[in-house]
Amino acid sequence: MMELTRKGEYAIRGIIYLARLKPGSVALISEIAESTGVPQTFLAKILQSFAKIGLVNSFRGTGGGFVLGRPPAKITLLEVVEAVEGPIMPNRCMMDESGCEFSRTCLVHPVWREVQSKVVQILGSVTIEELSKGE
Amino acid sequence: MMELTRKGEYAIRGIIYLARLKPGSVALISEIAESTGVPQTFLAKILQSFAKIGLVNSFRGTGGGFVLGRPPAKITLLEVVEAVEGPIMPNRCMMDESGCEFSRTCLVHPVWREVQSKVVQILGSVTIEELSKGE
DNA sequence: CTATAAAAGACAAAATCGGTCTTAAAGGGC
DNA sequence: GCCCTTTAAGACCGATTTTGTCTTTTATAG
Incomplete structure (x- = not known):
């Protein structure tokens, strides 16, 4: 239960790779994919979606590629995973109050809320910078 | 992410229903399914699997049905969900150390461990008895 | 204008989810 | 021993999600 999908796994690897780039340099999708062992076209989809929300910046054409959209210290693991x-x-x-007719009386509800907030707290307190420090 | 499936949802409803039974009484699968709003044959599968691990006891034939296998105070939400x-x-x-070649150097690993242990702690500290108290 | 590289979108195999249906087996009442 | 009840077991199945691939388009540098 509660398993991260491949997509999530790949996204984290890709972002960490970008965080380890020398400042000012740009990474090709082919380069990132090979280094992280992720299928290239799949990773491309992921990074494209990240580009849309500003998590990474992308440049087309010669000399193009991907870079982080913000300093890695300003990106949390939570952001990447939720993206x-x-x-x-x-x-x-838990999403829409209207969705669950039991939400007021159901005693399981508060337990899930606690799980949610704990996980959010843990993942939100880890930055991509920290994760990219190790070798 | 991290969503409980219908199966998990249904399992919890079923177990709570059983916990609310008058002591000594037995519930038919048809009765449980109707009261909890769960498809009967699907719920039957779930409770059958619970019978195998002793979480519930089942009796066949006339007067048969399901009862909890232990007092509800001795069953945790964690057990039900993981079952x-x-x-x-x-x-x-995280399952098999051998599975992940990065497990030693990967800095994301300890974060997932922390998430896991927190969730286990939260769900493990809630008993079915507590959950069955409300109306 | 051409080579490069990401963007976008259609397509699809495989796995998982969320069940149903049928047949078997066990137990109670007569 | 023979029904009737009720769970057990297992085959089956459609919808959705996952995990990608392939092709075409668009932007950009030189």
Whole structure:
């Protein structure tokens, strides 16, 4: 239960790779894919979606490629994970109050809320900079 | 991300229903399914799997049905969830050390461990008895 | 204008989810 | 021993999600 998908795994690898780039340099998708062992076209999709939300910047044409959209110290693991997997949401009916007719009386509800907030807290307190420090 | 499936949702509803039974009484699968709003044959599968691991007891034939296998105070939400959804495992490579070649150097690993242990702690500290108290 | 590189979108195999249906087996009442 | 009830087991199945691939387009540098 609660498993990260490949997409999430790949996204993290890709972002960490970008965080380790020498300042000022740009990475080709082919280069990132090969280094991280991720299927190139799949990773391209992921990074394209990141470009849309400003998590990375991309440049086309000769000399193009990807760079982080912000300093890695300003990107949390939570952001990356939620960008690909959607919000941390252990129970469906937590999203819309209207969705679950039991939400007021259901005693399981507060437990899921606690799980959600703990996970958000943990992932939100880890920056990509920290994750990119090791070799 | 991290969503409980229907199966997990249904399992919890079923177990809570059983916990609310008058002591000594037995519930038919048809009765549980109707009261909880769960497809009967699907719920039957879930409770059958619970019977195998002793979480519930089942009796066939006239007067048969389901009862909890232990007092509800001795059953945790964690047990129920893991019984249907598998172990709390945010990252695949956490299961077998051999599975992930990066497990020693990967800095993301300890974060997932922390998430896992927090979730286990939260769900493990909630009993079915507590959850069945409300109306 | 050409070579390069990302963007966009259609397509699809495989796995998982969310069940159904049928047949078997066990137990109670007569 | 023979029904009737009720769970057990397993085959099956459609929809959705996952995990990609392939092709075409667009932007850019030189």
